[in-house]
Amino acid sequence: MRSISSEVILEARNLTKYFKSTAGGAFNRQKGVVKAVDDVTFEVHKGETVGLVGESGCGKTTVGRTLVKLYDPTSGDIIFQGENISKFNRKKMKPLRSKLQMIFQDPYSSLNPRHTVGTIVESGFDIHGVTPAQGRKQAVQELLELVGLNPEHINRFPHEFSGGQRQRIGIARALALKPSLIIADEPVSALDVSIQAQVVNLLDDLQRELGLSYLFVAHDLSVVQHISDRVVVMYLGKIMEQAATEELFTKPRHPYTKALLSAVPVPDPKVERTRERIILKGDLPSPMNPPSGCVFNTRCWKAQEKCRVEVPALYEISPKHQIACHFPEN
Numbered sequence: 001m002r003s004i005s006s007e008v009i010l011e012a013r014n015l016t017k018y019f020k021s022t023a024g025g026a027f028n029r030q031k032g033v034v035k036a037v038d039d040v041t042f043e044v045h046k047g048e049t050v051g052l053v054g055e056s057g058c059g060k061t062t063v064g065r066t067l068v069k070l071y072d073p074t075s076g077d078i079i080f081q082g083e084n085i086s087k088f089n090r091k092k093m094k095p096l097r098s099k100l101q102m103i104f105q106d107p108y109s110s111l112n113p114r115h116t117v118g119t120i121v122e123s124g125f126d127i128h129g130v131t132p133a134q135g136r137k138q139a140v141q142e143l144l145e146l147v148g149l150n151p152e153h154i155n156r157f158p159h160e161f162s163g164g165q166r167q168r169i170g171i172a173r174a175l176a177l178k179p180s181l182i183i184a185d186e187p188v189s190a191l192d193v194s195i196q197a198q199v200v201n202l203l204d205d206l207q208r209e210l211g212l213s214y215l216f217v218a219h220d221l222s223v224v225q226h227i228s229d230r231v232v233v234m235y236l237g238k239i240m241e242q243a244a245t246e247e248l249f250t251k252p253r254h255p256y257t258k259a260l261l262s263a264v265p266v267p268d269p270k271v272e273r274t275r276e277r278i279i280l281k282g283d284l285p286s287p288m289n290p291p292s293g294c295v296f297n298t299r300c301w302k303a304q305e306k307c308r309v310e311v312p313a314l315y316e317i318s319p320k321h322q323i324a325c326h327f328p329e330n
Contacts, residue, residue, distance in 0.1 A: 004229060005046035008079075009181055009213050010067065015040045015076035017059075017066045021288060032288045036062040038237040039076070041314065044181065049207065049214040051228030051245070053221060053260070057284055059237040060217045061105075064183045067215070068102050069093050081180065098128055098177035105186040107166035111158040117144070117169055118154035124176040143172040148202060164195035171202065175210070183215045188223060196220075200227055221264045225249055233257050236295040237287055239314055243321040253317055253328040255300050294326065302327045 017037040037059045044050045052060045065071050067078055069088065078086045080100060085093065104110035111120055121140045125131065132139035141151035147168040158166055167187060174182055184203065188196040200223055206212060218224050224231060225245060232242040233256065241254040252258045259278040266272045280299045285291055291298050297307040304327065312324045 004048045007046040008043045009046045009081060010215070011043040011077075011079040012063070012067060013041055013077040013079065015063065015066060015078065016074045017062055017071055018074045035237050035287045035290055037066060038290075040234070040237075040239055042232050042239065042242055044213050044215055046180075046213055047207070047211055048229045049216055049227055051224035051231040052215060052217045052234065053219060053224050053231060054234035054240075055219060055260075055284065057236075057287070058234040059287070060219075060234050061185055063234070064102070064185050064215060064217050068100055068183055070102075094128075098124070098130075099180045101174040101177065101179040101182050103167075103170050103174050103182060103184040103187045106190050107163055107170055108158075108190070110170055111166055113158055116155050116157055117149075117161075120158070120169060121172045121176055124173065128177060130177065139176070140172075143175055144169075146175065146206070147172045148198075162195075163191050164199060167191060167199055168202065171199075171206070175206070178210075179212070181213045181215070183217070185217045186219070187216075189218065189220065196223065203227065221249075221260060233260065236285060236290055238295055239322075239324060240296065241321075241323045241325075242314075247318075247321055253321070254323045254325050255302050255329060256296050258329055294324070 015037055016039055019034040019036055021031045021034050040063060042050070052063060054060050062071065066073050069085065073086050076086065077084050080096065085096065118137070118140050121143055122136055125136055134142070137154070141154060144151045144154065149165060149168055149172070158169065161169065187203070188199050191199060203214065204227060207214065216224065216227055228245045230242065231245050231248045233240045233254065235256050241248065241252065241257045248257065249261060252261055259280050262276060262278040266275060282299050285295070285298055293308045293310055294300070294303070294312050297303040300307065306326050310326070312326050314322050314324045317323050317328060
């Protein structure tokens with residue numbers, strides 16, 4: 001059992017990120033606003049893994065990229081290790097980059113094909129002007145060994161490795177500067193199922209060994225259930241529910257969470273044949289024109305008039321279990 005501190009290492013407060021959408025053409029006029037992330041609030045404790053889940057287009061990747069300041073937030077606050085970094089420019093962010101790292105979804109496009117593995121993993125040392133006590137080459141070899149790769153392959157290029165091995169290279173690069181928090185953006189979704197478990201177990205082992213905190217962005221609920229201590233469920237840029245993993249998976253209170261969990265296969269044929277399956281009707285609405293009131297009301301079987309006109313606030317329905325719903329599940 002890993003040790004989770006009461007100390008909050010990262011907090012998003014009313015985080016909002018809108019993108020301008022243009023009509024194109026010669027005048028490039030603004031067409032509208034894409035509400036990718038809308039008033040999101042949650043926190044990550046030291047030593048904790050928080051899973052951020054939802055279907056494609058819900059804004060979870062945008063949350064991750066905004067938290068590491070790859071995108072500047074439209075409004076809201078990002079508190080990292082007690083410091084509000086939401087207004088920091090690139091120069092002020094640079095010293096913090098060593099403590100706040102990211103693992104990207106695609107191990108094929110996130111590594112420069114012209115650089116050797118050694119150069120890729122060493123890049124953080126160059127950017128921050130760091131020279132480890134044992135020397136850069138030995139430090140890189142130790143990092144490769146730490147993530148389960150042969151340290152003698154330091155001079156090989158990314159195309160000489162499999163997808164799972166490339167993702168391990170990406171993990172080694174993220175670990176080089178000894179971060180406190182890693183935001184993992186769907187780190188196993190591009191990998192074969194047989195390799196996914198290996199990478200997830202590696203992240204688990206590294207967390208125990210190095211005391212890391214993770215924000216684990218994913219759409220695969222079975223992976224999230226395995227690795228996360230708490231889970232945050234998003235839909236169309238907003239948080240629908242957040243709770244401890246066991247409670248959320250056994251007692252989901254938001255209709256959307258219940259629908260998501262009903263789609264996860266159960267490895268027991270008898271249970272699988274008899275359990276309730278919830279098929280959501282309609283398509284995900286456009287984030288340029290989200291529904292009024294609760295954003296889930298157009299697909300929710302419990303929606304009433306109140307849901308169409310009043311935005312539900314995120315509130316605590318039981319200890320440390322929050323939902324945004326006017327008519328929660330029993």
